[in-house]
Amino acid sequence: MQVSKREEEYLEAMYILYRNKGVIRVKDIAKIMNVKPPSVVDALKKLAEKGLVEYEKYDRILLTEKGRKIAEETYSKHVFLTKFFVDILGIPPEIAEHDACQFEHYVSEITVKRMKEFAKFIQEQCPYVLKQFLKEKLEE
Amino acid sequence: MQVSKREEEYLEAMYILYRNKGVIRVKDIAKIMNVKPPSVVDALKKLAEKGLVEYEKYDRILLTEKGRKIAEETYSKHVFLTKFFVDILGIPPEIAEHDACQFEHYVSEITVKRMKEFAKFIQEQCPYVLKQFLKEKLEE
DNA sequence: TAAAGGTTTTTGGCGAACCTAACCCGGTGA
DNA sequence: TCACCGGGTTAGGTTCGCCAAAAACCTTTA
Incomplete structure (x- = not known):
């Protein structure tokens, strides 16, 4: 399993949000990444599949241990x-x-x-x- | 009109080939870029549309003035x-x-x-x- | 001069990353 | 309590860059 450059950026954005606000929201990721919310949801699904993010729709978003490490x-x-x-x-x-x-x-x-x-x-x-x-x- | 990172790389490859061999061939571009020939043809068409490359199928390939400058x-x-x-x-x-x-x-x-x-x-x-x-x- | 062989091109298709429009959900205020 | 609203999600579609397979082309050689 390999992580694309863009995925790395998403992880990093989430990491920064978590450190600064304690909560990771789709809207805020979108802002940092300069994309629209649906793109964030796409990315979250993929990252979840790779085991880098904990994500259930409408639920809180978290980095996994692996995701956090990369970030x-x-x-x-x-x-x-x-x-x-x-x-x-x-x-x-x-x-x-x-x-x-x-x-x-x-x-x-x-x-x-x-x-x-x-x-x-x-x-x-x-x-x-x-x-x-x-x-x-x-x-x- | 803007040039993507990947397009810049194609231009650079062509520039190097031209300097080293005097001729730019699809096969050689493919080798440098680490892609298959059809991808090169795709790229050439786009670059030609943007006026960065002189390209007519089966004909010799050249950088235009603009293309050469970027390269x-x-x-x-x-x-x-x-x-x-x-x-x-x-x-x-x-x-x-x-x-x-x-x-x-x-x-x-x-x-x-x-x-x-x-x-x-x-x-x-x-x-x-x-x-x-x-x-x-x-x-x- | 015609077939062979290598190169180039076309066709059709795939995945990544993005978007708009429309639809869901959950909390708030009338 | 329920209509509304903002944030989140889905559906459907685009573009970019890439590929395999097959067709087209050109040059060379028998």
């Missing part, structure tokens, strides 16, 4: 990539967010790992140079 | 991203290639620009630290 992994990539773009490259937050949001579904583990190591290394070994770079970019 | 832009992002992953982050080439190949279709202009500036800055301002980082990673 968390995706979300943590999302957070990290955004941070990297902002803190290291000095990309404006909305753009960093946008780019991270796509890249997170494709980037390989090793690349994420290496990006983390790189950020740490640079921040420790030449913090001043990094600050200099960011300062120049923010001034533009 | 070139995509390809140059591809090349740069791969280089960044390899030269700055020390990612193994095949993985860098894979990640770049996806990211190139989504990454925003500003991010690419900033990555270029960053690479230049680091290579100039702390080349030794960078070498140190890459050395560590290559030894693992």
